Amino acid sequence: MKFKPLMMALLASALTLGLAACGSGSNGSASSNGRKNEGSTNSQTNSGTKEDTSKKEVKITFQNIYPDPTDPKYKMIRTVVANYEAEHPNVKIELDSLNTDQQKVKLKTQAASKEVPDITIVNPAAQMKPFVDAGLFAPLNEMVEKNGLKGTFQEGILDYYTFDNNLYALPDGNNIAIVYYNKKMFEEGGVKVPTTFEEMVGVVKQLKAKGIQPMAIGEKDSWTGSFLFMNILLRTNGGPGFLQDVIDGKKTFEDPAFTEAVNAFEDLVQAGAFQEGATSFDYNAGENLFKTGKAAMYFMGSWATGGIEESTANENQNVGVFKFPTVNGKGNPDEFMLAPGSAFAVSKDSKHLEETLDFLNYFLVNYPKEMFNLKGAIGLAQTVDGDFKAAGYSDMAMEVLNLFKDVKGGDLAFDNTMNPGTAQAHLSSIQNLFVSKTDAGVVAKEHQTAYDENKE
Amino acid sequence: MNVLKVSGWKIAAFVLPCLLIYSLLVFVPILVSFYSGLLDWNGIGAAKFIGLKNFEKMLTNDSIFWPAVGRTMLLAGVSMCVQLPIALFIAILISRYVKKPNFLVSSYFLPVILSVVVIGQLWKTIYNPASMGGMLNQILESLGLNSWTHSWLTEPKIAIYSVIVVALWQYLGYHILIQFTGIQNVPSDIYEAAKIDGASGLKADRYITLPLIVPIFKISVVLSFIGSLQSFDLIMVMTGGGPAHATEVVASLMYNMSFLSMKYGYGSAIASFLVILCLAATIIINGLFSKLDKRYS
Numbered sequence: 001m002k003f004k005p006l007m008m009a010l011l012a013s014a015l016t017l018g019l020a021a022c023g024s025g026s027n028g029s030a031s032s033n034g035r036k037n038e039g040s041t042n043s044q045t046n047s048g049t050k051e052d053t054s055k056k057e058v059k060i061t062f063q064n065i066y067p068d069p070t071d072p073k074y075k076m077i078r079t080v081v082a083n084y085e086a087e088h089p090n091v092k093i094e095l096d097s098l099n100t101d102q103q104k105v106k107l108k109t110q111a112a113s114k115e116v117p118d119i120t121i122v123n124p125a126a127q128m129k130p131f132v133d134a135g136l137f138a139p140l141n142e143m144v145e146k147n148g149l150k151g152t153f154q155e156g157i158l159d160y161y162t163f164d165n166n167l168y169a170l171p172d173g174n175n176i177a178i179v180y181y182n183k184k185m186f187e188e189g190g191v192k193v194p195t196t197f198e199e200m201v202g203v204v205k206q207l208k209a210k211g212i213q214p215m216a217i218g219e220k221d222s223w224t225g226s227f228l229f230m231n232i233l234l235r236t237n238g239g240p241g242f243l244q245d246v247i248d249g250k251k252t253f254e255d256p257a258f259t260e261a262v263n264a265f266e267d268l269v270q271a272g273a274f275q276e277g278a279t280s281f282d283y284n285a286g287e288n289l290f291k292t293g294k295a296a297m298y299f300m301g302s303w304a305t306g307g308i309e310e311s312t313a314n315e316n317q318n319v320g321v322f323k324f325p326t327v328n329g330k331g332n333p334d335e336f337m338l339a340p341g342s343a344f345a346v347s348k349d350s351k352h353l354e355e356t357l358d359f360l361n362y363f364l365v366n367y368p369k370e371m372f373n374l375k376g377a378i379g380l381a382q383t384v385d386g387d388f389k390a391a392g393y394s395d396m397a398m399e400v401l402n403l404f405k406d407v408k409g410g411d412l413a414f415d416n417t418m419n420p421g422t423a424q425a426h427l428s429s430i431q432n433l434f435v436s437k438t439d440a441g442v443v444a445k446e447h448q449t450a451y452d453e454n455k456e
Numbered sequence: 457m458n459v460l461k462v463s464g465w466k467i468a469a470f471v472l473p474c475l476l477i478y479s480l481l482v483f484v485p486i487l488v489s490f491y492s493g494l495l496d497w498n499g500i501g502a503a504k505f506i507g508l509k510n511f512e513k514m515l516t517n518d519s520i521f522w523p524a525v526g527r528t529m530l531l532a533g534v535s536m537c538v539q540l541p542i543a544l545f546i547a548i549l550i551s552r553y554v555k556k557p558n559f560l561v562s563s564y565f566l567p568v569i570l571s572v573v574v575i576g577q578l579w580k581t582i583y584n585p586a587s588m589g590g591m592l593n594q595i596l597e598s599l600g601l602n603s604w605t606h607s608w609l610t611e612p613k614i615a616i617y618s619v620i621v622v623a624l625w626q627y628l629g630y631h632i633l634i635q636f637t638g639i640q641n642v643p644s645d646i647y648e649a650a651k652i653d654g655a656s657g658l659k660a661d662r663y664i665t666l667p668l669i670v671p672i673f674k675i676s677v678v679l680s681f682i683g684s685l686q687s688f689d690l691i692m693v694m695t696g697g698g699p700a701h702a703t704e705v706v707a708s709l710m711y712n713m714s715f716l717s718m719k720y721g722y723g724s725a726i727a728s729f730l731v732i733l734c735l736a737a738t739i740i741i742n743g744l745f746s747k748l749d750k751r752y753s
Contacts, residue, residue: 105715111500112499130718131500133500133501134500134501134502222696222698276585276587276588277590277607277609279609279695279698280580280584280609280695420498420717420719423717424712424716424717428701432700435699435700
């Protein structure tokens with residue numbers, strides 16, 4: 001290889017020029033930004049009249065968790081956005097649709113660099129606290145007063161999104177945990193709907209003996225098992241508030257209520273309730289077992305109603321629901337695991353805060369109406385006007401709606417109550433019960449250790 | 457070796473631009489992540505400087521960390537001691553006995569091109585229990601080997617091996633391709649000369665092929681080792697690190713700590729550990745191979 005010096009020089013200069021071009025490229029964008037800013041300041045100085053500002057082009061980024069075209073919410077969000085854009089030609093709503101897990105990670109990454117999208121999705125209570133503490137969200141107190149939006153929300157639901165009297169997010173749903181069951185499979189197994197947890201374990205054993213898969217669960221996403229476990233704890237504790245008592249220092253995880261719940265949960269697992277290899281089924285795969293009629297029972301939040309309605313398992317209204325029963329005679333079946341939904345929050349540093357708040361207000365005023373029309377209005381956080389029966393909602397949907405009327409309080413999921421570090425330790429500890437029988441005392445100790453380590 | 461007669465500043469003119477970009481994109485983030493490892497930080501709010509406490513907890517007081525390191529090393533070890541020799545063996549067979557080898561090499565290479573998510577889902581269905589249509593268990597049952605069936609991905613003692621098998625299977629073709637290319641580049645006149653001297657077949661491989669593909673083999677070793685240390689996606693798709701951390705490796709632990717437990721500082725400490733591990737591994741492997749190189753050159 002022999003390079004001619006001239007060639008070398010040329011090449012080198014080409015390289016550096018290329019780099020310089022890159023540099024000027026970035027400079028270019030900066031200067032164009034500068035120009036944009038100039039433009040906007042110009043329009044502001046020229047404006048004076050309101051007409052001019054209303055013509056300002058506005059782009060709002062709306063991060064959401066409705067990427068699935070078969071989900072009514074997918075249609076709903078696009079309809080409402082299209083209507084709003086038609087009424088406000090200067091506003092462009094950009095949808096960033098991700099699945100739940102992706103959205104969680106993306107938002108955390110964005111939050112780390114303080115670049116939260118105009119509208120984003122957060123989970124209630126403990127899960128949104130870090131974001132609120134970091135001062136990333138705009139308070140929505142004034143916004144909910146407009147157009148009577150506040151009045152559409154159910155009593156008390158907004159408390160889960162309120163910190164120091166400031167409301168930071170508005171939920172898309174409010175659900176309760178229930179047990180769905182397949183009537184035909186119950187008949188085949190010769191079992192009746194259980195009224196106590198002990199009967200439920202009996203039902204499991206009987207179904208198993210008949211070669212019918214008793215329950216389905218998607219335990220790869222470990223919150224599913226935790227949700228069921230917490231429902232047992234809600235019973236053995238004789239009512240809600242166990243985790244709050246732990247946080248307040250009134251109880252520890254080594255409390256008898258907790259170990260009793262672990263034992264009851266293990267009874268269910270050891271009776272062979274769940275499908276083989278449950279911990280490698282993700283949420284959808286677990287739910288599909290029930291939807292395709294391969295499992296007789298399914299414990300889940302009522303948000304699953306819509307999907308189960310449309311499934312093959314529910315042909316000829318074949319799916320029924322029942323409340324989670326008492327455990328060892330303790331607890332009240334009218335107390336449910338409550339799942340205040342994921343919620344819309346607005347970035348405090350949004351460049352178009354006013355327009356964003358206006359849009360979100362419009363969106364949530366129209367949301368229940370749109371969802372009612374799409375037959376997806378079960379388990380909303382807002383009251384829905386309309387005759388569900390007349391609108392063609394199924395028997396099962398009506399049953400679920402009726403269960404909602406019985407709700408006398410309850411508990412939130414573990415990770416909505418506890419800090420993330422303890423929650424992860426808990427999830428893994430409960431997941432472990434699916435694959436190896438563990439002494440309840442050991443499980444309690446694992447929890448307490450994790451809690452002491454992660455206490456704030 | 458040809459030495460270019462080029463002055464230092466010309467070399468600098470060529471190297472500097474790349475070096476600048478590289479250090480901005482690689483070294484700076486590594487340093488930042490080392491610094492983040494010194495913080496008590498959830499990744500969102502205010503961070504608190506706590507010195508080496510994260511590292512101290514990681515190395516001395518974390519029941520999940522060392523087993524995860526162990527699993528990562530297990531994967532790396534199996535890759536080097538099982539996958540690479542098999543790949544070499546197949547590469548030699550192909551280059552010797554196959555007339556038109558391209559198709560065969562390509563078909564071995566196919567899994568490398570497929571997305572990890574596809575591979576993970578595919579193998580999940582293979583590993584499923586027989587009642588759920590798991591192919592592997594159904595085959596075992598039809599052979600009357602019922603006692604051999606397992607819940608491959610959910611038994612804590614077995615799950616990690618099941619995942620390792622998939623990782624090996626996926627990248628086998630990659631290493632076959634690398635080593636096959638290396639073998640192709642050995643001039644055929646050497647073999648002809650060896651034949652005259654009475655070395656053919658295995659003997660020729662032992663004294664000609666192996667020594668001559670050492671540099672290529674080194675690339676394979678480094679890639680497979682570093683790849684194993686960073687393995688993450690397959691674990692996430694197949695088991696998510698579960699059941700109860702039974703398949704957790706260093707990279708998945710780092711992710712879980714940073715993004716699920718919201719201990720960003722602690723996650724960064726694990727990331728720093730991973731960087732040091734990769735560096736050390738590369739240096740050691742290079743050292744070993746330079747000895748080999750000396751012996752053969």
